[in-house]
Each structure stands twice: as structure tokens, then as C-alpha cells.
Amino acid sequence: MVQLKQQTYREYLQGQFGLAAEGTLTDFMARQGDDLIMGGRLNLTALARRYGAPLEVVYTPQITAQVTRMGAWAEQARLHSAYPGRLLYAYATKANFAAEAVQTALRAGAHYETSAAPDVLIAHGLFRQGLLPADRLICCNGSKEPNYRDAIRNLRLAGCTGVVPVLDDLDELADLLETPLPLRFGVRERAAGNRDGRHPGSDRFGLSAAEIVTAAERIANSHHELAVYHAMIGSQIEDEAHFLATLRASVVNYCHLRRRTPSLRYFNFGGGVPTSGYRLGFAFDYVGFLTKLMTTIRETCAAYAVPVPDLIGEFGRYTVATHSVYLIEVGATKTGQGENPDWYLLNGSVMVSMPDALLVEDQEFVILPLSGWDRPVKPVRLAGRRTCDSDDVYPRPERAPLMLPDSGAGLVLAVCGVGAYQQMISGRGGAHHCLSPEPGRVIVSEEDGRLVSRYVPPQDQATIMRLLGYQPQPASLPLNPDRPIREPVPFRVPATYRTRRISARPPRLVRQVATGD
Numbered sequence: 001m002v003q004l005k006q007q008t009y010r011e012y013l014q015g016q017f018g019l020a021a022e023g024t025l026t027d028f029m030a031r032q033g034d035d036l037i038m039g040g041r042l043n044l045t046a047l048a049r050r051y052g053a054p055l056e057v058v059y060t061p062q063i064t065a066q067v068t069r070m071g072a073w074a075e076q077a078r079l080h081s082a083y084p085g086r087l088l089y090a091y092a093t094k095a096n097f098a099a100e101a102v103q104t105a106l107r108a109g110a111h112y113e114t115s116a117a118p119d120v121l122i123a124h125g126l127f128r129q130g131l132l133p134a135d136r137l138i139c140c141n142g143s144k145e146p147n148y149r150d151a152i153r154n155l156r157l158a159g160c161t162g163v164v165p166v167l168d169d170l171d172e173l174a175d176l177l178e179t180p181l182p183l184r185f186g187v188r189e190r191a192a193g194n195r196d197g198r199h200p201g202s203d204r205f206g207l208s209a210a211e212i213v214t215a216a217e218r219i220a221n222s223h224h225e226l227a228v229y230h231a232m233i234g235s236q237i238e239d240e241a242h243f244l245a246t247l248r249a250s251v252v253n254y255c256h257l258r259r260r261t262p263s264l265r266y267f268n269f270g271g272g273v274p275t276s277g278y279r280l281g282f283a284f285d286y287v288g289f290l291t292k293l294m295t296t297i298r299e300t301c302a303a304y305a306v307p308v309p310d311l312i313g314e315f316g317r318y319t320v321a322t323h324s325v326y327l328i329e330v331g332a333t334k335t336g337q338g339e340n341p342d343w344y345l346l347n348g349s350v351m352v353s354m355p356d357a358l359l360v361e362d363q364e365f366v367i368l369p370l371s372g373w374d375r376p377v378k379p380v381r382l383a384g385r386r387t388c389d390s391d392d393v394y395p396r397p398e399r400a401p402l403m404l405p406d407s408g409a410g411l412v413l414a415v416c417g418v419g420a421y422q423q424m425i426s427g428r429g430g431a432h433h434c435l436s437p438e439p440g441r442v443i444v445s446e447e448d449g450r451l452v453s454r455y456v457p458p459q460d461q462a463t464i465m466r467l468l469g470y471q472p473q474p475a476s477l478p479l480n481p482d483r484p485i486r487e488p489v490p491f492r493v494p495a496t497y498r499t500r501r502i503s504a505r506p507p508r509l510v511r512q513v514a515t516g517d
């Protein structure tokens, strides 16, 4: 007799994505026993138990892993394609300016890409502190207002030879040419931005072919040099064949310019390298992509008899998307109307925590339940309970609902892929939509092979009120109505996740743990 049984969440994942409930789920998340484990070491289930949800978990070793992996893949691709040049990995800091993100990428060996004046000030500070080593390039992109140019000039005058203004128009050039110390310049190819017609908006960046020739001549007649050719196609790298076909025209342009500009030695293909943070079952052949990219460039350069350039990639979302996760709890459920799926009402806000869910068509995030894997799976939609905005939903109404365990209230979800852009777009530390407060944040990093953490408490109401110009309220509301505000508990790395390396100078938190207080 066949017994009809509802599919469990575990069976759904297996059937839909071929994922087992034990082991690897993505390249940054795994499940061991009943726990979700980030980066092979950090137990999210234990963190949710300790701190409650909502909680932001920032795990910086993931950034190191991303940078290191790409270096190894590039090395393989170099061998496969017999490419004599290097790939320089730059972190596009606009994806996440948080100090721990930028500094972790730099420690992993990344170069730097800036998008605005304050970004150069950050780089300048890091350069002064020795955290941004002198051998790193700092590619300065975007349209440059006078303060952006000043920041670049000041960084160069402070002794940083790696700062490369990538020209967006000829006025910038006229101004920066007056820098007394020699600068290395880049030119950004305007045609690359929307050659395929798929990126309206990207064609506002960079110089026309004629302007590039003018810029090259002016730089050649100065004490500066032209070093970088920047051609960013946009974020279509997942469509690899299309990307390479589109890029080839830029490589040809590079070759023409290289023939008259011997100082040109870098080809920068910009950002758009994909990441596993946004959907389960994600697969991308990074080595294959880099091999084809290098082969295309090597062959094109050979055809034009110019030496191959070193490559620069500007990795934004790839670097940081997967290093942070929101743990958000289903606070209540509501039956869907008619045929519509039920609502899972979150003790947070989709709009505030993942604004790209609204801003970017087709934007998805990997969302995994912390428990309920053996419960029946059912279609649901998430809604932010802390705003009363009809747009505060995920997935968007026109998209298929999410499949989650039917556990309802109390289910904690790990919303992944939120480490890039989300916080920068939503703002950090401000007053948010419907005054949705920012959750507490645990920042876990690695020191001497051990995980150490610090806890930043949730945003409190008085701070938000002050920002809006109110006098501090005599009696503040607890921000997390179902739970009293907790005292931050020092985080202990579970023994199983501690590595056994002995360090001469253990970090403070680890010492506390080691001595049992």
C-alpha cells in the first residue's frame, strides 16, 4: 500500500537541488547534525540560541577564503591558457565599506578599488597605518568631483605610488595632470559599458575612443604615464560566452592603444564576477571562465603583436556577499488569502535588511531554515513585520513563493548573501523605514588561526529618536517586544571549532575562554 506523505523540507532540498541535509549546501554553508555551519567553522544555530534573532553574523574568514580561492583559480587558469601575465585581485570597496571587510580583504592581499572621495580618504588612512601596503594598486573609478581629485592628489603626495585615477572625463585629466609627483593613470572605455545594449546607465562612465586618444597624448606629454585600460562590461559574467564576445572588442581597442602607448600594462575587466550567495544550486566554473578570458586576451594580443597585459579584476559582491548572514525569526504567521501562500511575518524588515530584493529585478538570496528540516515543506511568502509597507515582502509577488518548513512562528531563517551592498544601500546606523531597528551584530574574525568575536548590541530607540531630532524619551520601548533586551553575552567559540594552533600572544577573548574566566 502506498502511503501518501507530505514532502519534508529535507526531501524538497534533495529533489530540487540535489542537496543532502548533512554536509555541503553552498561553498560557504554546510549542515552538521542539526546545525548550520558557516565557512566550515562557525555554528549559526548555536549563535541563534545564544543571542536570539534578529542577529547579523559577520564572518570575515569567508572574505579571506574568497580572495585566496580566486588567486588559486587564476593560477590554474594561467597554466591552462599559457598566459604570461598575472591577475591582480582588487576589492571593490563600495560593496561593503565596513572596516573589518576592507581590512580583511587587504590582509588577504587584495588591491583596492574606489568609487568616491571618502573611499580614497579611507584608503589614505589605511595607507598611513601601513594596512594598505605600498605595493597595492588603488584604482579610482567613477566621475570625479574636485574633492575626489584632491583626495587622489593628496594620497599620491603622501607617497602612495599605487593610486591610479581611472579617467571618466577629460576635465579630470586636466586637473590631475598638475599633480607635481608622477601619477599612473587609467582610462575607462565608455563603449564597453553598454556595448550589448543590456546595461543602459553604464554608458555614462568613461571616455569615448577619441577622448582616450586625446588623454593618452596628453599623458604622454607630461611627467605621468598611462598604465591601465579599464573596460567593464557590467554584470553579465555568468553568461560567460556573451561576456567574452562583448569584451573582445575592448581587448582589440586595448591593443591599438598599447601600440602607441608602451607604458600601458594592465587590462582591467571591472566587476561582475558572480557568487554563490544568491541562490541554492549556484555553479560557476571560475577556472574555466578565467582560462577563456586569458586565452581571448592572449590570442588577441598576439594578433596585434602587443605584449599581454596583467589583468585586474575588481571584485565587489564576489568578495563580500557571502561573509554575512541575517538570522531572522518568523514572529507570526498569517493565512494567505484565497489560493495564495501563507505569510511568514518576520521580526525584521526585508526592505531594510535586503533592499536589493526590491531594487534589483530578479534579485534572490539564499534562505535556509535553522530547524524544521524534517517537517513538511510548504510555500510561503516573507513579510517584514516591523514596517507596514506592502513592498516589504520576499519573494516579490510576481515570483514563485519560497519553500520552507511549515513550523511557523519561532522558525529562525538564515538569510545569506547579504554581505554585499545591502547595508551600504540601506545605510548603517541611521533611522530606517518605520524605524525598524538594526539587529545586534556578532563580528567573528580569525586571529592566529582562532576565531574571535565581538558583539555590537542592537540599535536602541533613544539613538534613533535623537537622530530624528527628538529629545530622549523618558521611557524607551524595548525594541524586541517578545524578548527583554539581553545583556551581551561574551561569545565562546565552541571547542570543536577552535583550531589547535598555539599562539604566543592569544587574543583576549580566547584567553578568557582558555582560562575558564
Ligand SMILES: *Cc1c(COP(=O)(O)O)cnc(C)c1O
Residues within 6 Å of the ligand: 092, 094, 095, 113, 115, 141, 232, 235, 270, 271, 272, 273, 314, 315, 316, 317, 318
Ligand atoms: C561596482 C563596481 C565594481 C564591483 O562590481 P561587483 O559586481 O560587485 O563585483 C567593480 N568595478 C567598478 C568600476 C564598479 O563600479
